Amino acid sequence: MGMSVTISAASAQDAEHILKLQYLCYQSEAELYGDYTIEPLTQTLDDLKDEIARGHALVARLGGEVVASVRGVIDTEGTARIGKLIVHPRMRHHGLGGRLLDAIEGSFAGDVAAKRFQLFTGNRSEGNLRLYRSKGYAPVASEVAGPGITLVTLEKEAATGAFVASA
Template identity: 60%
Template structure:
C-alpha cells in the first residue's frame, strides 16, 4: 500500500520546499499566459518566510515531501483571503486541491472568516471549475493586460462537501 497524503500546518523548515513546489506548479500558468514574470515565479524565499510568519499556510505531505500548499489570512472585513493553492503536477486530479482548499477555509473560519475570496486567471479553466464546484461565484473580472484578466471569486461559509 502507498502512503497517505496528510494536510497540516506548514513548518518553517518547509519554506524552501513550498517555494520550489510553487515554482514548479506555476510553470503551466506562465505558459498559459505567456508571462514568466508571474509573482509566484519571482517570489523570494525571504518573502515566503515572512508570509509564513503571519498567514495560515497549509501543506499536503506525502511522507516528507511537500506535494501541495495553500495560504490565506483573514482581512479587516472578516473575509478569508486565499492564495497560492498549488499541487504538484504528478498529484493533480486526485482531489488534493479540494482537500487543501477545504482545510484552509476551515482554518480561516476558526480565525473569524465568515466569507472567502480568491482569484485566478481567466484562462485557468481547471481552477475556475474547482472553485465553482466548491461554491465560489465570480464577483469581478479585471483586465491586467491584453493576455491576462484576473477573475475574483467569493463565497460565504466554508465548503461542506464530504471528503
Template identity: 60%
Template sequence: MGMSVTLAAATEDDAERILKLQYLCFQEEAELYGDYSLEPLTQSLAALRAELAEGLVLVARLGEEVVGSARGTVGEDGTAVISGLMVHPRLQRHGLGGRLLAAIEERLAAERSADRYRLATGHRNERTLRLYRGWGYERVAVERVTGKRSVVTLEKVAVPVKEPVRV
C-alpha cells in the same frame, strides 16, 4: 502499500520546499499567458517566509515530500483571502486541491473568524475556475493585468464551523 497524503500546518522549515513546488506548479499558468513574470514565479524566499509568519499556511505531504499547499489571511472585515493553492502536477486531478481548499477554509473560519472567502486565478485557467465554482465560489470581478492576462476574483460566504478542525 502506498502512503497517504496528509495535511498539516506549514512550518518555517517548509518554506524552501513550498517555494520549489510553487515554481513547478505555476509553470503551466505562465505558459497559458506567455508570461513568466507571474508573482508565484518571482516571489522570494524571504517574502514566502513572511507569509508563513503572518498568515495560515497548510501543506500536503506524501511522506516527507511537500506535494501541495494553500495560504490564507483574514482582514478586519472578516474576508479571508486564499492564495497559493497548488498541487504537484503528478498528483493533480485526484481531489487533493479540493481537500486543501476545504481545510484552509475550515481553519480560517474556526481560528480566524472568516465569514467570507475570496480567491483569484487567471481567466484562462479553466481547470482552476472549475474547481472553485464546484466549491461554491462565484465570480465577482475581472481585472485586466496585462494585454494577455486578466485575473478573475471569486467569492463565497463561509459556512459556520461547529467545532475546530484539526489538521
C-alpha cells in the same frame, strides 16, 4: 502509491520546499498566459517566510515530500483571502486541491473575523475555475492584470458555526 497524503500547518522550515514546488506548479500558468514574470515565479524565500508567518499556510505531504500547499490571511474587512493553491503535477486530478481548499477554509472557521472566503485565478485557468465553482465560489469581479491576462475574483460566504474540515 502505498502512502497516504497528510495535510498539516506549514512552518518556516517548509518554506524552501513550498517555493520550489510553487515555481514548478506555476510554469504551466506562465506558459498559458505567456508571462514568466508572474508573482509566484518571482517571490523570494524571505517574502514567502513572511507570508507564512502572517497568516495560515498548509502543506500536503506524501511521506516526507511536500506535494501541495495553500496559504491565506484575513483582511480588516473579514475576508479570508486564499492564495497559491498548488499541487505537484504528478498529484493532480486526485482531489488533493479540493482537500486543501476545504482544509484552509476549516483553518479559518474558528476565527469569528472571517465573513467570506475569496480567491482569484486567471480567466483561462479552466481547471482552477472548475474546482472553485465546485466548492461554492462564484465570480464577483474581474480585472485586467496585463496584456492577455484577466484575473477573475471568486468568493463565497463563510458559514457561521461551520464544520471544521479535518485534514
